[in-house]
Amino acid sequence: MGDNRKETIMKIWKLQFKLNEYAMLIPTNGIDVDYVQLFDGRSHKSDWKNFEVRRVDDCLDMPLGDAPGFFLPVLSARAKKALGSILDKDVEFLEVKCDNNIFWCVNVINVIDAVDYNKSIYTTFSNSDKILAFKKYCFYEEKLRNCNIFKIPDECKRSPFVSERFKKTVEEFGLEGFDLQLVWDSEIS
Secondary structure, rough: OOOOOOOOOOEEEEEEOOOOOEEEEEEOOOOOOOHHHHOOOOOOOOOOOOEEEEHHHHHHHHHHOOOOOOOEEEEEEHHHHHHHHHOOOOOOEEEEEEEEEEEEEEEEOOEEOOEEOOOOOEEEEOOOHHHEEEEEEEEEEHHHHOEEEEHHHOOOOOOEEEHHHHHHHHHHOOOEEEEEEEEOOOOOO
């Protein structure tokens, strides 16, 4: 046919949350930022202890939504039901309780070295080649096919990336609290 366009367009989104519209959560029993820093793509199902969280005092009158802010991504039971089947091979769902409701921390265990560093724009630390921050992400499409949530080795302690399918599922089910930021479009990269 002579048409050299890509057959599919792939978009990747950074998973964020609407922290100024929905309640943020904090642990009630000694879990702290140092503990959460252990969630770097490794499994924690065997050492997870169910714990309770509460709304941050400044958020007491805000709704919890389906994705309240926390150290890790957290989903309501409704969001887990909607997204669970597309995420189950790439995450661990770890239970937390808030206001007598069950929520699920999402521990992303799918870390993929999918960054195309030749096309990405990033800064490194002054004393090493280690990446400090990305200004523009570019990915290898073939490494992300059928992948709906993942982290990259350079940012395994930061927010995960999600697929267009994830975004469409959030929209289809009317899930509240997600703030998905487009970080890559294969058509314009």
